[in-house]
Amino acid sequence: MTNLLEFDNIHYAYPNCRESLSGVTFSIKKGARVALVGPNGAGKTTLMLMANGVLEPSKGRVLLDGEPLRYDSRSLREVRKKVGMVFQNSDTQLFAPTVYQDVAFGPLNLGMEPGEIEKVVRRALLEVGLAGFEKRPPHQLSGGEKKRAAIAGTLAMDPEILVFDEPTSSLDPAGAADLMELLDELHAKGATIIISTHDVELAYLWADQIILMNKGTVLHSGTPEEVFTDPALVTSSNLRMPAVLEVYTELLSRKMVEKTQSPKSVLQLVSSLEQNFSKPRADRALGTIAVCNVDATGADEIKAWVADNPGHKRGAMGTRAKNLAEQKSIALDFTYGVIDKSILRALVGECSVLLTPASMVPHVFRRVKTYCQESGNTIAVVPMNAKTASLTSGALKKQGPAE
Numbered sequence: 001m002t003n004l005l006e007f008d009n010i011h012y013a014y015p016n017c018r019e020s021l022s023g024v025t026f027s028i029k030k031g032a033r034v035a036l037v038g039p040n041g042a043g044k045t046t047l048m049l050m051a052n053g054v055l056e057p058s059k060g061r062v063l064l065d066g067e068p069l070r071y072d073s074r075s076l077r078e079v080r081k082k083v084g085m086v087f088q089n090s091d092t093q094l095f096a097p098t099v100y101q102d103v104a105f106g107p108l109n110l111g112m113e114p115g116e117i118e119k120v121v122r123r124a125l126l127e128v129g130l131a132g133f134e135k136r137p138p139h140q141l142s143g144g145e146k147k148r149a150a151i152a153g154t155l156a157m158d159p160e161i162l163v164f165d166e167p168t169s170s171l172d173p174a175g176a177a178d179l180m181e182l183l184d185e186l187h188a189k190g191a192t193i194i195i196s197t198h199d200v201e202l203a204y205l206w207a208d209q210i211i212l213m214n215k216g217t218v219l220h221s222g223t224p225e226e227v228f229t230d231p232a233l234v235t236s237s238n239l240r241m242p243a244v245l246e247v248y249t250e251l252l253s254r255k256m257v258e259k260t261q262s263p264k265s266v267l268q269l270v271s272s273l274e275q276n277f278s279k280p281r282a283d284r285a286l287g288t289i290a291v292c293n294v295d296a297t298g299a300d301e302i303k304a305w306v307a308d309n310p311g312h313k314r315g316a317m318g319t320r321a322k323n324l325a326e327q328k329s330i331a332l333d334f335t336y337g338v339i340d341k342s343i344l345r346a347l348v349g350e351c352s353v354l355l356t357p358a359s360m361v362p363h364v365f366r367r368v369k370t371y372c373q374e375s376g377n378t379i380a381v382v383p384m385n386a387k388t389a390s391l392t393s394g395a396l397k398k399q400g401p402a403e
């Protein structure tokens, strides 16, 4: 895979200050999920502002698609079409009298036709779960809604790379989980995503590349496992190990689990323990997981299915699925980490149904299938209807049948 974005020996000092970035070098591949991780003042925000040319390095180069960034206004316009930035504080990004006008601002500046603007604004608002919010003044929105409106403004430009500074910092746990699901959806549709965070749990679980920073330098660029299983590296960046790894390390030292791939989630940790204490048994009755594509299934069909299957736990991924559940008074058992939770329930013989947007259906099938391959357990994952089944062929082709 080629490098989409490269930082080559970047130095930067704010006026009359000492250097905030000192010789930062790393690259990002197309389609990556990257987390810049580091303590306060590490230089994460400053580096992100380099990604779409808001700041120009005092020394070194930023390369986009192999081409060094140029800082004249015409070149910067092109860069900002490709690299969208969502700031930590949404209030600095939202300024128009209505949500519609805010989201339309970028496309309007690009000189898009009014008909086209309307299309992209409606699509962006639908994507972030804010359809119907067009006329609302942004300052009256909740923190989570403001964040989504700011993301819609960026999506309206259809960027290839999305950069989020501390995306979950002002959100409650449910809001943060919703937002990360939205990022997963955008990633599933092909976006390259970069976030900054000091939340090690989130970075460890979500990213496939970690850029560990401290004091304006990169300590390490590598996989989450490489970074977070190295206690010296974690300590040198004033961070701590993710809780699940800390528990795993303790269990390892007591020989209560075998040394295998480091667990990323409670599910994987439980699987390691289970492998040691009770080998998976072919005769054990496991629950099934039904998956429903909410983008192509009528709300009444879903409600009827749920009524016909009262024993199933219910989970929803993404705002559209959660909104639908709320509108139709479908009580949810899982609203975050839903795939892992449904697998955990299946392991004790309980069935679940997951309501998900179309883009996440193949992902659910792949995740369950991967779990089954790794654990030796066999959990059936089934499409709720034909409109969901049609989305699963890619997932099944890649990894063989799901059941």
Ligand SMILES: Nc1ncnc2c1ncn2[C@@H]1O[C@H](COP(=O)(O)OP(=O)(O)OP(=O)(O)O)[C@@H](O)[C@H]1O
Binding pocket: 014, 015, 017, 020, 038, 039, 040, 041, 042, 043, 044, 045, 046, 047, 198
């Ligand atoms: N506008 C500015 N003027 C002067 N110095 C700044 C400015 N913005 C940031 N700095 C300094 O640059 C360094 C890096 O700050 P930066 O905000 O990039 O770090 P960060 O890793 O994003 O921190 P946080 O996690 O707290 O947001 C810090 O020493 C900070 O004081």
